[in-house]
Amino acid sequence: MATAPGEPHEWQFVEYELPDPREGEITVRVRAAGVNPADAKHVASPRSGVEFPVAIGYEISGEIVAMGPDARIGSGEARVGDEIVAFRVSGGYAEAVTIPAEKAFRKPTTLSHAEAANLLLAGTTAAEMLWVTGVAPGETILLHGASGAVGVSVLQQAALRGVRVIGTASAARADVVRQFGGVPVEYGPGLADRVRELAGGAVAAALDAVGTDEAIDVSLELVHDRRRIVTIAAFGRAESEGIIAIAGSMPESARFRDEVRPDLIALAQSGDLVVPVAKTFPLAEAPAALELLAGGHAGGKVALIP
Structure with a gap:
């Protein structure tokens, strides 16, 4: 302790x-x-x-x-x-x-x-990110930090919904993004242009699991509706830019995460969430x-x- x-x-x-x-x-x-x-x-x-x-x-x-x-x-x-x-x-x-x-x-x-x-911690966080941004089947979304624990859960849950995910990762971790159904893109200068090319159309929402200025800046550039940008790490930028921030300590987040637990356990039991x-x-x-x-x-x- x-x-x-x-x-x-x-x-x-x-x-x-x-x-x-x-x-x-x-x-x-x-x-x-x-x-x-x-x-x-x-x-x-x-x-x-x-x-x-x-x-x-x-x-x-x-x-x-x-x-x-x-x-x-x-x-x-x-x-x-x-x-x-x-x-x-x-x-x-x-x-x-x-x-x-x-x-x-x-x-x-x-x-x-x-x-x-x-x-459950990563899984409920991922589920809430998809929920608060209103991600729907057929959409293409951008996920920052796609090869991390929360990112991998987002990839799996999004795939089950029929959502296409373009996920940032290092070159060394690109195969992890592919393994779980995402389209990898390397972060760094020119990220927004690379995402546009891969998307081939609109990017409906942006989910940030890393909290870097690059992640927020690119999200703002590609997604015009700030209600469809969420971060779990860049709380200062969320406040100044008017985007969504979530955390388990927030009452609304806590309620959602408690409610979604049975769903995630069922997905794991069926083999759809690893x-x-x-x-x-x-x-x-x-x-x-x-x-x-x-x-x-x-x-x-x-x-x-x-």
Whole structure:
């Protein structure tokens, strides 16, 4: 946990005895914890409404080891031993954690624990980006950061809707964009012209998962309706330019992401939504896992294995 604002190498591992789950709660043995940039970002500096110490980790996959009275998970009835995935929890970097039962859903049997633990944060973010920009079948859209975790989920969800995606990526990551149904385009000078040529027509919406000035400037140049440009990273530019910004801490975003969880789990169960995992780390090496992720070249999701 983070005992004070700071970097991951300053966090501490704390041993404690978990109390029995209370009404509406379950205790989960964590088999894998998803690693996300937000894990470090949200405790890096003092923030309004955040009191330290803070338990780290927003999403997990594991199995139920205890249930409190009237505990019912988000996907229905459950019992001890059931495998679940949970998102928007607190303290996932742990061997076991007690959470509100409603935040847990049956784990897709098609996914490993490491994959399942990384399904929902990126997946719900991607779904919201498509939703707030009103992306429709037959449209062509621009996606900045297409080979990252959120980008790969956007690519898959857009393909299922019949949406064509032109996605920015480095030359080394272009094959990832193709693998998940997108048309890769290398970022850098002349990006807008390259996108126009590939689009062969109008670009209906722009989704920014990187937050660079280039991403915002090109989006503004190609998409005239600012209600169809969304960012998950460039919050200052969003405010000054009048485009959409979303984040899990925003009430509207939180509501949507909670509501869309069952849909994403169903897509994963059917094999229509996969989660590429690049590497797993032991729980004790959480700072190293976050360092790899922060470098921007992980090549897929990262998970901690207690």
